[in-house]
Amino acid sequence: MNNKNKNKILSIEGLSTHFFTDDGVARAVQDVSFSIKKGKTFALVGESGCGKSVTALSIMGLIPAPQGKIVSGKVVFNDCDLLGFTEKQMRKIRGNKIAMIFQEPMTSLNPVYTVGNQIAEAIKLHQKKNAYQAWKEAIKMLQRVGISQPEQRVNEYPHQLSGGMCQRVMIAMAVSCKPTLLIADEPTTALDVTIQAQILDLLDELQQENQMSILLITHDLGVVAERADDVAVMYASRIVEIASSQELFENPLHPYTQGLLKSLPQLGLGRKMKRLSTIQGNVPDPLHFPTGCKFHPRCSIGCNDKRCREIEPELIEVEAGRFAACWYAPGYEKAEVK
């Protein structure tokens, strides 16, 4: 166990985050468990509103209070449970040990400060550096993330930069303190495809350099296949499957993952090209989740099964390193009996 923990940078155990709204309790994240290995990229995939970002914010301790609340679970980072940390302790972690980049680079930078000011602020918050050293460091970071003419760009305001450049600035801010974990919340969703590849390449390089782990939150399976070491698929607030990315694409166990992979357009089929298959139905509303397995109304196997309708399957390790939450996943029942 101890050995196992050694190469894990972050492990989440049974995390549940709920939002207490006027219309009822929205269970945004329920009983989520996974762990991220040192220096590896862990992807969290799922459609909009399934709880990916809330999971990330729960790790950072940035769930909007007072509506949002982490009701149970553990977030173990470097052998410490972050949920037990005070706000002051968390501030030392944020940006320093765990950094985050966001979906909308244009709006993630404060419009009244120059990019240099913002990077320098992040540096000054966590490192003992004076304004001049922090400024020099900011220029160095800009250079590192591939922005040309950094000495001049450092004086520019966010509205003068393109989306891709803003994201580079965000990355520069995030990695300026050499964090051990970088949470990238859909870092390329707002960018066009060529810039996407550049940004992901940049993240790869920085990961190599700093031995940094990345939690990559995305809904782009193409990105996952290329960049991730391990993948967790999330559906309606729960993780339905965890596997290494190679295994997941070769042999998906959960019907939802299977559906997702089938609905990817495939190139090179020529005449055999058919209509894209889709997953029928809609994502359930987090205020009114279906009973039993949350995927059963849309599942071709589960929709007629009483067990799927009534009992929610837990996430269980069905093979070494492979987790699934489906009654029909091969090896599921055997593992459950154990």
Added chain:
Amino acid sequence: MSEQQIISKTLPLPKGRSLWQDGLRRLGRRRFAMACFVVIVLYFLLAGFIYLAELFDWQVAPIRWSQEVGSQYESPSGENLFGTDIFGQSVLRKTLYGTKTSMTVAMFASFISIAIGVPLGAIAGYFRGFIDEVIVWLYSTLSSIPYILLILAFAVVLRDKTFFGYKLAGITTVYLAIGLTSWVGICRLIRGEVIKHKNREYILAAKSYGCSAKRIIFKHLLPNVFHLIIIDFSLRFVGFIHAEVILSFLGLGETTRPSWGAMINDARIELARGVWWQMATATFAIFFISLALNIFGDALRDSLDPKLRTQ
């Protein structure tokens, strides 16, 4: 020479311009607004000059307002441009001196109301919950009392009181009374704006790299709503000048030295005798600064908050 160096040699980037600089450039292009700005600056310079003259005892004309320059109620002439009052004092000198009174009161009242309203509004908007409720309750209660009555009550209570060995007299009472009662508007404005901004992604990003609540409020939120403070200041300034005039008119303001309100108050008796010049001069002095501040304030809002125009 590497490619990088060649690029930076051939294409110098234009220097970065902040949203502020952009706004001020837009403002600079508005001729009429700039003319109004000049008028405002002249008023301020005059007030400042009189203040200095009083401080260093320079015997310039407005300082010698109490001097008798002619007989009682002399009508405007070449010698006494705006005539004289009941004591034969020059109306022109009194009006000029009144500028200092009004500007001082409006200035200090603005600072007091901003110093109270802005932090309270920002704190209420940022933290919400219980703190917000307390602050909202406080300003709702305060604003439910008729404004003039409230100022009067404050002015009467503060009058001739001693605080920390400093006797509150004359205009000190006036600006304290106005400042302490008029922070509600700016507080509401800032609270609303902070609520709007605090859910923006850049605030989340600031939190994600470890900023404290204090830092987020004062370093990230306030600079983003600061233009509103300036706009509000320019528009509210007029209100404060008027408030001073009203208080002086009611006899609660400056009583020993000239002020525009006191001059209008004097004119009540004079008008029956057909002496209109004291009233007219003071009124025009108020009129010009009000007009200039209003036009300039509007232009300032259009320039610094360009989104507002299209809405």
